[in-house]
Amino acid sequence: MSIPAHQLHGTRVYALVLGALLFLTALTILVSYVDLGPFNTPVAFVIAGVKATLVVLFFMHMKEAHGVLWLAALAGFFWLSILIVLSMSDFATRGYLPIPGK
C-alpha cells in the first residue's frame, strides 16, 4: 500500500484542521466564562461559524468543489438567514412603538 506523496499532503491538512477545530472548541468554552458584556453570544457564534467553515472547506472539499455545489450549499444558508432575520425583525421590534389602547 504505497500512497503518493502529493496525496499524503491531504491527510496532513486534515490533521491540522482537526487541531484547529479542537483548539477553537476549547477557546469557545473558556471565553464563555469571561464576561464580555453584550459580546458573549456574538463571539460564540463567530467561533462556531469559523469551525463550520473549516469543516465545509476542508472536510467536505468545498475548496475544490464545482460551482453548482456552492449554489446548493449557500442556498440553504441564505434561506436560513431569511427565516431568522425577517422573523426577528418582527419579534425584536415589537416593543419599539406604543400600541394605542393596549
Place this chain on the structure above:
Amino acid sequence: MADHAAAAEHVAQQFDDAEQQRLVAELGMWVFLATEVMFFGGMILAYTVYRFQNPVAFALGSHHLSVLIGGVNTGVLLVSSFTVALAVHAARVGARRLLVGALAATIVLGVVFLGFKASEWWYHYHEGLVPGVHFTYDGPEPAGVGLFFWLYFALTGVHALHMTIGIGVMTVILLLAWRGRFSPAYHNPVEIAGLYWHFVDIVWIFLLPVLYLVGRHAA
C-alpha cells in the same frame, strides 16, 4: 487505461461519464443538506425567539447542563469528522484497509457520542428537567426554563436521530468497503455519506454554544 474501463462499468446510462455521475451524486446530497438546514432551522428560529423573550431563563436552564460532557462530546464528533475525511481520502487512493479502519473508528466514535448523550438525558430525567414527562424544577422562571429544556430535547433529540441514521449509513458503507466494492474509480457512496456525517457534525458545532454556553460567565 484499466482505471478508465473500471470507471465506465459503474456509470449508469443517463450519465455522460463517471465525473458527471459523481457531481450529480454530490449535488443531490447538498440539495438534501439544504433541506436539512431548513429542518433544523425551524427549531433554531423557535430557540432564537424564545431566548430573546426569556434571556434569564435560558441562562438558568443552560447552567443545568454539563459543559464538560458537552465539550468532550464536541471533541468526539470533531475527531469522527476527521476519521470520515480519512475514509474518503482512503477511498480516493484505493487504500482498503485504511478505509475500513477509518469507517470502523467513525462508527465507534458515533456510538461513544450517543452514549454520553444518553447519560446526560438520564441525568436530566432524574433532576426532573424533562418537560411533559418529569418536570419538577421549582427555581426562578419555571416557564422559561421549561421552554429551554423543551427546545434542548427537541434539538439534541433530532440531532441524535441523525447520528443514529449516520451510524447505520456508515455501517452499510463499511460492509461494502469490506467486500471491496469501492475503488479510486468508483466510491461515490463513501463521498456522499461523508458529506452527511460532516453536516451532522456542523449542527453540533452550533448546538454547543446555543445550549451549553448560554450566560456561563454569570454562573
